[in-house]
Amino acid sequence: MAVQRSGESSYQIEGVYLGQTAAVVGPKEGEGPLADWFDRIWPDEGTRYPSYEKAEQALLSEAESIALDKSNMTWSDVDVVVGGDLLDQLITTNFDARSHSRPMLGVFSACASFTEGLALASLILGQGGPSTALVTAASHHLSAERQFRFPLELGYQRSPTASWTATASGVAVLSTRRSDLRIDSLTIGRVLDWGSHDPNDMASAMAPAAVDTMVRHLEAMGETQAHYDAIVTGDLGRFGLTLAQHLAAEEYHVSLGEKLQDCGEMLYDIQQQDVHNGGSGPGCSAGVFSGYFAENLRSGRLHRILLVATGALFSPKSYQQGESIPGIAHAIAITRQEEGQ
Amino acid sequence: MAVQRSGESSYQIEGVYLGQTAAVVGPKEGEGPLADWFDRIWPDEGTRYPSYEKAEQALLSEAESIALDKSNMTWSDVDVVVGGDLLDQLITTNFDARSHSRPMLGVFSACASFTEGLALASLILGQGGPSTALVTAASHHLSAERQFRFPLELGYQRSPTASWTATASGVAVLSTRRSDLRIDSLTIGRVLDWGSHDPNDMASAMAPAAVDTMVRHLEAMGETQAHYDAIVTGDLGRFGLTLAQHLAAEEYHVSLGEKLQDCGEMLYDIQQQDVHNGGSGPGCSAGVFSGYFAENLRSGRLHRILLVATGALFSPKSYQQGESIPGIAHAIAITRQEEGQ
Numbered sequence: 123m124a125v126q127r128s129g130e131s132s133y134q135i136e137g138v139y140l141g142q143t144a145a146v147v148g149p150k151e152g153e154g155p156l157a158d159w160f161d162r163i164w165p166d167e168g169t170r171y172p173s174y175e176k177a178e179q180a181l182l183s184e185a186e187s188i189a190l191d192k193s194n195m196t197w198s199d200v201d202v203v204v205g206g207d208l209l210d211q212l213i214t215t216n217f218d219a220r221s222h223s224r225p226m227l228g229v230f231s232a233c234a235s236f237t238e239g240l241a242l243a244s245l246i247l248g249q250g251g252p253s254t255a256l257v258t259a260a261s262h263h264l265s266a267e268r269q270f271r272f273p274l275e276l277g278y279q280r281s282p283t284a285s286w287t288a289t290a291s292g293v294a295v296l297s298t299r300r301s302d303l304r305i306d307s308l309t310i311g312r313v314l315d316w317g318s319h320d321p322n323d324m325a326s327a328m329a330p331a332a333v334d335t336m337v338r339h340l341e342a343m344g345e346t347q348a349h350y351d352a353i354v355t356g357d358l359g360r361f362g363l364t365l366a367q368h369l370a371a372e373e374y375h376v377s378l379g380e381k382l383q384d385c386g387e388m389l390y391d392i393q394q395q396d397v398h399n400g401g402s403g404p405g406c407s408a409g410v411f412s413g414y415f416a417e418n419l420r421s422g423r424l425h426r427i428l429l430v431a432t433g434a435l436f437s438p439k440s441y442q443q444g445e446s447i448p449g450i451a452h453a454i455a456i457t458r459q460e461e462g463q
Numbered sequence: 464m465a466v467q468r469s470g471e472s473s474y475q476i477e478g479v480y481l482g483q484t485a486a487v488v489g490p491k492e493g494e495g496p497l498a499d500w501f502d503r504i505w506p507d508e509g510t511r512y513p514s515y516e517k518a519e520q521a522l523l524s525e526a527e528s529i530a531l532d533k534s535n536m537t538w539s540d541v542d543v544v545v546g547g548d549l550l551d552q553l554i555t556t557n558f559d560a561r562s563h564s565r566p567m568l569g570v571f572s573a574c575a576s577f578t579e580g581l582a583l584a585s586l587i588l589g590q591g592g593p594s595t596a597l598v599t600a601a602s603h604h605l606s607a608e609r610q611f612r613f614p615l616e617l618g619y620q621r622s623p624t625a626s627w628t629a630t631a632s633g634v635a636v637l638s639t640r641r642s643d644l645r646i647d648s649l650t651i652g653r654v655l656d657w658g659s660h661d662p663n664d665m666a667s668a669m670a671p672a673a674v675d676t677m678v679r680h681l682e683a684m685g686e687t688q689a690h691y692d693a694i695v696t697g698d699l700g701r702f703g704l705t706l707a708q709h710l711a712a713e714e715y716h717v718s719l720g721e722k723l724q725d726c727g728e729m730l731y732d733i734q735q736q737d738v739h740n741g742g743s744g745p746g747c748s749a750g751v752f753s754g755y756f757a758e759n760l761r762s763g764r765l766h767r768i769l770l771v772a773t774g775a776l777f778s779p780k781s782y783q784q785g786e787s788i789p790g791i792a793h794a795i796a797i798t799r800q801e802e803g804q
Contacts, residue, residue, distance in 0.1 A: 125591035131543065131566035133592060173784055202472065202651060210551040211778040211785075212571045216654055220789050225472035225651035227579060228571040230553045238568060246586040250466035251474060267779075310543055310566035313557055368537050437552035439610075445554075448561050 124248050129342025132309040138247045140303040140456055141250050141295035145190035145413035146181050148228060148263065148289025151401075154390045159413035159463050161188045164181040167264055167289055176216045178207070178262035181405070185412070193295050195224045201252035204243045206235030207404055208287075209269060210437075214260050223254075232433030233328075233357050234311065235259050236292060236408040237452040240429075241308040243455055244454065248298045260291035261403030270321065270438060283323035285359050285402035288389060292408025294416070303419050306426070309339040313435065315448035324434040324449075325362030331449035332358060332432045333369045337376050339428065339453045346432065347381040351424045354415065356407035356451070357386035359400030359433030367435040385410035385431075407431040416456075425458045465589050470683025473650040479588045481644040481797055482636035485529035486754035487522050487603065489630025492742075495731040500754035502529045506606055508630060518632075519548070519555045519603035522746070524562065526632040526753070527597060534636050542593035545584050547576030548601050548745055549628075551609060551778075552592050574669075574698050575652065575776030577633060577749035578598050578793040581770075582649040585795065589639045601632035602744030611662065612701045613777060624664035626700050626743035628731060633749025635757070644760050647767070647796040650680040654776065656789035662775075662782050665790075666703030666740055669773040672790035673699060674710045677771055678717050680794045688722040692765045695756060697748035697772030697792070698727035700741030726751035726772075748772040749780075757797075766799045 126134040145160045152163030162184060167182055167388065168177025182205075203222070206229040207214035219226045231238045236259035243255035264274060266287035272278050296305065314334055318327035332355050340346060349351055363384050370376045385407040386400035411429055418424040430453040436445065464756040467475040476561050486501045493504030503525060509518025523546075531537060544563070548555035560567045565678040572579045577600035584596035605615060607628035613619050639645065655675055659668035681687060688694055699707055704725050709715045726739035726748040742751075752770055759765040777786065 127591060127593070131593075175780065175784065206571075208552075209778065210780060211549075211573065211776065213776070213778050213781045216572075216776040216789065216791070217781070217786065219654035220656040223653045223655065225653050226572070226791060227583060228649060230547075230569040230571045231557075231567070232552065237589050242568060242583065242587070246583070249590050250468060251586050252468070252472075310568060312564045312566050313560035314564065315561040435552065435554070435557040436549065437554050439516065439551060440554045440558070443516065445558065448557065450557070450560075450567060 125245060128339060132307060132339055134307045135305045136242045137298055138305040139297055139298050139299060139301040140305060141301055142189050142192035143294045143416040144185045144192060145292045145409040146185045147409055150177045151288055151290055151389055154395060155257035156389060156410060156414050159417055173261045174262050174264040178260055178265050181262060181291040182214055182218045182258060185293040186258060187293055189293040197224055199254055200224050200256045201254045202227060202268045203256045203258065204229060204239040205258035206239060208232065208266055215258030229275045231450050232435055233402055233404050234433030234450050234452050235404045236430040237429055237431035237454050240454045241310055241452050243296045244305045246306055247296060251261040254297040257294045257296055259404035259408035261287055261405035263287045263289045266403055281322040281397055283361055283399050285324055285357060285386060285399045286397035287403040288342050288401040288406040290405030290409030292405060292412035294412055295453050302459050304459055305455055306457040307343055309453040311335045311452045313448045313450050314444050318447045321436060324402060325358050325365060327434045327447040328432040328449035329358055329362050329365040329369055332430055332451040333366050335451040335453050336430055337370060337374045348380050350381055350426045350428050352383050353378060353381045355384045357402035358384045358432055359386045360392055360398050363387055419456060419458050422458060428453055428455045465631045466586060470679060470737060471802040473680055473683030474649060475648045476585045476646045478639055479646040480638055480640060480642040481646060482638050482642055483530050483533035484635045484753035484757040485526045485533060485652055486750040487526040488750055492629055492631055492730055495736060497730060497751060497755050499760055499797045515603050519601055519606050520559045522603060522632040523555055523559045523599060523601035526634040527599060529654045530634040530636055538565055540595055541565050541597045542595045543568060544597045544599065545570060545580040546599035547571050547580060549573065549607055551741045567608040572791050573776055574743055574745050575772040575774030575793050576745045578770055578772035578795050581795045582651055582793050584637045585649055588615035588637060595638045598635045598637055598748035600745035602628055604628050604630045605746060621739055622663040624702055624740050626665055626698060626727060626740045627738035628744040629742040629747040631746030631750030633746060633753035635753055643800050644797055645800055647798040648684055650676050650794040652676045652791045652793045654789045654791050656787055659788045662777060665743060665775040666699050666706060668775045669790035670699055670703050670706040670710055673771055673773045673792040674707050676792040676794050678715045690719050691722055691769050693724050693768045694719060694722045695770050696725045698743035699725045699773055700727045701733055702740050704728055711796050760797060760799050763799060769794055769796045
């Protein structure tokens with residue numbers, strides 16, 4: 123049996139592998155500490171496109187092409203695309219899908235969309251179902267700013283806890299075809315609301331869901347943080363990392379130790395690049411995973427990671443109506459298959 | 464093997480059953496020809512709630528409770544919720560999920576979200592994965608109008624091809640537990656763009672995708688329309704039905720005959736209720752299926768139906784930017800298990 127349930131919503135996976143990945147990022151992300159790990163760095167935010175929304179589609183489309191090229195695959199080898207983004211009605215993902223016209227499953231859990239896609243694809247691959255999936259996520263700083271906050275022209279001041287939506291896309295090929303990296307297990311997250319109300323502090327909104335999912339995953343699998351080389355959240359940022367450490371220790375009596383890292387915290391040089399709390403957006407964890415972490419797993423520098431992308435669930439309208447901001451996080455464990463195993 | 468692939472993106476399913484369903488609708492929908500088939504009809508559009516967005520959440524929440532009650536289930540029996548809606552950032556689905564806190568997979572393919580959910584759930588149930596899923600979709604006329612078109616207070620005139628976003632929710636329990644109705648097969652749709660630009664004529668945007676999915680499903684399964692008692696689109700409406708018939712006949716040489724019906728066309732008395740093209744919204748097909756069609760399958764009046772919900776993929780911003788409106792449609796076949804089978 124290829125899937126085996128452990129605990130409430132955790133599943134062990136067999137026979138699903140992580141193939142090639144690709145990450146394309148914007149200029150600011152390309153000036154950060156992870157620059158060497160991305161497949162392509164744009165020289166600007168995509169000013170050659172008629173809109174930032176179009177630029178975001180191109181960012182996604184480029185990462186898809188690179189991932190397929192690296193895999194020696196064409197679109198016809200892709201059985202299903204599972205993807206999501208942050209823009210209203212998923213226009214990045216769905217408009218990009220016009221050009222490839224492959225079977226398409228749109229997913230949304232805000233900045234956790236990439237791990238929702240990885241989890242879903244891992245559950246449907248093999249067993250007679252699709253055998254190759256392209257999992258995608260993207261975001262663009264300027265399209266997100268004007269949708270969620272203010273047009274940049276306004277020059278408003280950012281609060282210290284605000285995160286910086288990354289201009290980034292990440293694409294991963296998941297397949298039943300054997301490779302060095304296999305999908306080991308996953309946990310589907312649940313929506314938790316601790317009453318956060320500040321869209322300029324999404325770390326506080328997401329940290330409870332991140333810790334809930336991490337702790338439930340470790341418990342269900344009978345693991346501790348020692349099992350992993352890295353436990354990687356999506357975009358908790360600098361404040362969120364500290365918050366998650368405290369929450370895990372005090373509410374759940376679980377130590378996450380030195381293993382806890384965060385894609386949003388790693389993507390930028392936070393002080394130098396003036397991004398306050400760190401990076402965010404579906405493209406943040408998708409890009410950092412598809413670039414940095416996947417490559418480090420391939421090279422053997424890392425052996426096992428747990429990726430826990432985190433999503434803050436709100437819309438500008440829900441915020442204006444005084445609603446709180448719930449969070450969600452989905453986890454997926456990827457293991458490097460050592461020789462002889 | 465519980466899933467078997469046929470054709471490019473069609474899958475035969477074994478061991479997944481449709482359990483109880485529930486539909487809750489607004490007052491206008493309750494005055495339509497299908498009134499007797501809904502579980503609950505609201506006396507108004509939800510004026511007791513502080514906002515129409517809150518009303519939409521309640522509409523969904525009520526249908527979920529009714530479906531669980533009918534099933535003698537509690538929330539803890541639900542392994543995963545797969546749901547979607549039309550509001551920016553899926554706030555209906557995700558905010559409702561705060562109250563049940565079950566593992567949540569948010570999906571989006573506009574008004575095709577309900578069949579995307581049914582298809583996804585059918586692919587992940589059993590085989591060691593989750594064994595019970597709640598598939599949900601909802602929409603509210605007034606929250607959709609002010610998001611996509613104009614606030615109602617403006618009193619603008621509707622064009623003849625405009626559809627009426629339904630105030631409706633539909634919830635279906637899918638499970639590995641044997642019941643009379645089984646999920647037979649499904650086809651994952653692809654995004655097609657025939658260059659439609661008019662958000663007041665979504666039928667033209669969606670009909671190509673609907674026909675593409677229907678024809679590919681029939682071909683992959685080696686079926687004709689004669690195999691089904693009804694082939695049911697989501698919200699093509701009156702014009703879309705005619706368009707789909709013509710497209711199928713002229714572009715694909717496939718006759719859909721008298722079998723083609725449309726949830727949006729059936730939900731209202733189009734002339735009397737002044738809804739122009741008919742109903743739309745994710746709640747339209749979800750409600751009409753969960754009420755009318757599921758009940759008619761249970762009673763044996765219908766034996767086999769193919770539900771093909773249709774989605775028009777655009778956002779107000781993409782429209783304002785001059786983008787076209789692509790469409791998508793996912794299909795799912797449900798069969799009544801006759802005695803002795």
